[in-house]
Structure formats: structure tokens, C-alpha cells
Amino acid sequence: MQVQAFKDYQELSRKVADQIASVIRKKPFAQVCIASGHTPIGVFKCLIEDIKNGLDVSKITFISLDEWLNIDPTDPGSCISMLNKDFFDHVKLRKEQVVMFDVNANSVAECARVNDLISTNGGLDVMLVGIGLNGHIGMNEPGTSFRSYAHLSNLAEATRTSGQKYFQKPTVLTTGITLGLRHFAESRLPIVMANGAKKAGIMSKILNSKPTEDIPGTIVHNIPQALVMLDEEAAQEIDH
Ligand code: F6R
Numbered sequence: 298m299q300v301q302a303f304k305d306y307q308e309l310s311r312k313v314a315d316q317i318a319s320v321i322r323k324k325p326f327a328q329v330c331i332a333s334g335h336t337p338i339g340v341f342k343c344l345i346e347d348i349k350n351g352l353d354v355s356k357i358t359f360i361s362l363d364e365w366l367n368i369d370p371t372d373p374g375s376c377i378s379m380l381n382k383d384f385f386d387h388v389k390l391r392k393e394q395v396v397m398f399d400v401n402a403n404s405v406a407e408c409a410r411v412n413d414l415i416s417t418n419g420g421l422d423v424m425l426v427g428i429g430l431n432g433h434i435g436m437n438e439p440g441t442s443f444r445s446y447a448h449l450s451n452l453a454e455a456t457r458t459s460g461q462k463y464f465q466k467p468t469v470l471t472t473g474i475t476l477g478l479r480h481f482a483e484s485r486l487p488i489v490m491a492n493g494a495k496k497a498g499i500m501s502k503i504l505n506s507k508p509t510e511d512i513p514g515t516i517v518h519n520i521p522q523a524l525v526m527l528d529e530e531a532a533q534e535i536d537h
Contacts (some may be wrong), residue, residue, distance in 0.1 A: 298523045300504065302532035306492045309528040313425065318347050320423050320486055321357055327422035328415060329386070330360040330476060332435065333376040334463070335492065336427035336490050341384040341535070348388055358418065360411070361397040361492065363435040363475035365460070372398060373417050374464035378418070380496025398447075398474045408447035408476060415480065424476075424484035428491045431455040432499055432512035434481060436473035443519065445477030455479035459501050477515050487523045489514060491531040500527060 303309040317340070320327050331337060348354055360536060364376045372378060377397050385395060398407050415421060426434045433439070434452040450473045452460070457470045481487045491500050503514040504525070517523045527535075 298517045298520060298525060300525045300527070300532075300535070301477065302439060302527045302529060302535075304529060305530050306339055309490070309492055309526060310337075313337075313340045313435070313488060313526050314343030314347065315423065316486065316488060316526075317344060317423050318352055321352060321354060321421060325353060325356045327359075328360060328418055328420070330362055330421050330424040330480070330484070331380065332362045332426045333383075334427050337425060337446055339486075340384050340425065340490070341387075345384065345387045353392075354388065354390070357394060358515065358534075359395050360415065360421070360476070361383070361395070362424075363473055364388075364398045364400055365470055366400055366472040366474055368400070368468065368470070368518070372464070372468075374460075379463065384415040400474065402489045404449050404474055404490050408449070411476070412446045415476075421480055421484040423486045423488065424481050425488045425490060426481065428489055428496060428499060428503070428514050429456060429500055430459055430495070432503060434478060434513045434516070436475035437478050437513045439511060439513060441478060442511055443478045443482065443516050446479050447474070447476050449473070450475050475524055478513060482516060482520050485522065487517075487520055489517060489523065489525045490527075491525075493526040494530045496527075496531040497534040500525075500531050501536070504535050513532040
């Protein structure tokens with residue numbers, strides 16, 4: 298694992314985008330998994346700019362990290378709605394270039410479908426994730442096995458509460474469907490991105506503790522190729 302800290306969110310976003318763009322340039326058929334939520338919005342802006350400036354994503358497969366179950370995909374708070382608004386709507390992609398969990402299909406079959414698709418195409422080249430205040434990655438909540446692939450997740454109380462920020466009205470969040478921590482560990486370039494003072498506590502906890510399934514983010518200690526990319530605010534409590 299390597300930790301990198303940058304001056305502010307703008308610089309952090311640019312550096313994360315550079316990492317992803319570099320993979321895309323080297324491997325035009327790459328499989329790129331991206332999180333939704335607030336953290337990667339700046340990265341998407343940079344990538345959109347790169348694409349306008351000639352970065353070729355015409356053969357890339359983008360895989361959406363996770364989705365709320367029991368929430369209509371057209372709800373502005375769904376993961377796919379956020380990704381559409383912040384990224385996909387701004388980029389010319391064919392339908393088959395975007396892989397997401399279909400929450401209206403059988404969930405167990407969906408996990409198998411997405412697992413198969415990823416492995417059949419040679420694994421993930423990049424997996425960009427944010428971090429939850431409880432250390433979750435995707436919807437891999439505390440207690441999730443580090444060996445998990447795609448699965449259904451019983452959302453932690455903290456996630457049910459913090460997830461409200463994405464919705465226009467109070468919304469009951471109970472369950473999610475998510476890629477697993479093993480996908481993260483097996484990805485060729487797994488990136489944890491965090492910004493802002495709100496993430497400082499959990500990032501120092503993650504970086505100062507041994508790997509434990511009680512704090513999913515600590516899996517980074519087991520992954521030599523993992524990048525933890527922070528802005529100064531999120532890095533402020535890390536012991537140097
Ligand atoms: C989103 C996701 C979540 C978020 C995390 C941080 O697809 O899987 O794990 O990455 O909760 O959320 P933000 O970025 O909104 O602070």
C-alpha cells in the first residue's frame with residue numbers, strides 16, 4: 298500500500314484521474330470500476346475533460362460499484378443516477394460499456410452475472426472507491442469477509458443514516474448489492490480516495506490499525522498495489 302496526500306480536493310481529483318487515464322491509455326479494453334457518491338465527483342470532472350481532449354474510452358467497460366436495493370434506479374439518490382449525472386451523461390458510451398447491478402432482477406443471479414463478467418474479461422484494471430465514515434468500501438460493511446466477491450449487504454446503521462444525504466426526502470435504506478472486498482484486493486489498481494476533514498478520523502483509524510474485517514478499509518494493508526489518495530484535510534490525523 299502507498300499513501301499519497303495532496304494539497305486540496307482539486308489536486309487530489311486531478312491525480313486520481315491521472316492514475317485512471319494512464320491505465321486507460323495503456324489498456325484500451327480496461328475494466329474500470331467506479332464508486333458513486335460525493336468523493337469521486339471531481340475525478341469525473343477531470344476525466345470528462347480528458348475525454349474531451351482525446352482520451353479514448355470507446356472500448357472501456359465501466360462497472361458501477363454498488364447499488365441500493367429497494368430503491369428505484371431512476372431515483373436521483375440511486376448510485377446509477379448519481380453516476381449518470383456526474384459522469385456517464387457527459388461521455389459518449391455505448392450501452393454495453395456500462396455495467397451495473399439490475400436491482401429489478403434476481404439479486405443472487407445479478408451477483409453471479411457481474412462476478413462472471415469481471416472474471417471472464419480478466420479482472421478489474423482499476424477500482425476506485427470512497428470510504429464510509431464506518432470504514433466501509435462500496436457497501437462492504439464492518440464484518441464483511443475480505444474474501445467476498447459480489448454479494449447482498451445488510452446496511453449498517455451508520456450507512457442508512459449517512460446515505461440520506463443523497464436523497465431528496467427521508468428514504469428507508471436497508472440493503473445493498475455490491476462488488477466485494479476481494480474484487481478490490483484483486484484489482485490491478487485499487488484506489489481508496491478520501492477528502493475533507495470529515496474523513497480524517499476514519500482514515501487515521503484505517504492507516505493506524507492492523508487489517509481487520511471490523512474495519513473494511515483496513516484491507517489496504519494487505520494489498521501491495523493499493524493507493525490511498527487523500528487531500529490534506531483527510532490526511533490531517535495520520536501519524537507521520
Ligand atoms: C458509493 C459507495 C460508498 C461511498 C462512501 C463514501 O458508491 O460505495 O461506499 O463511496 O460511502 O461516500 P461519499 O463519497 O459520498 O462520502
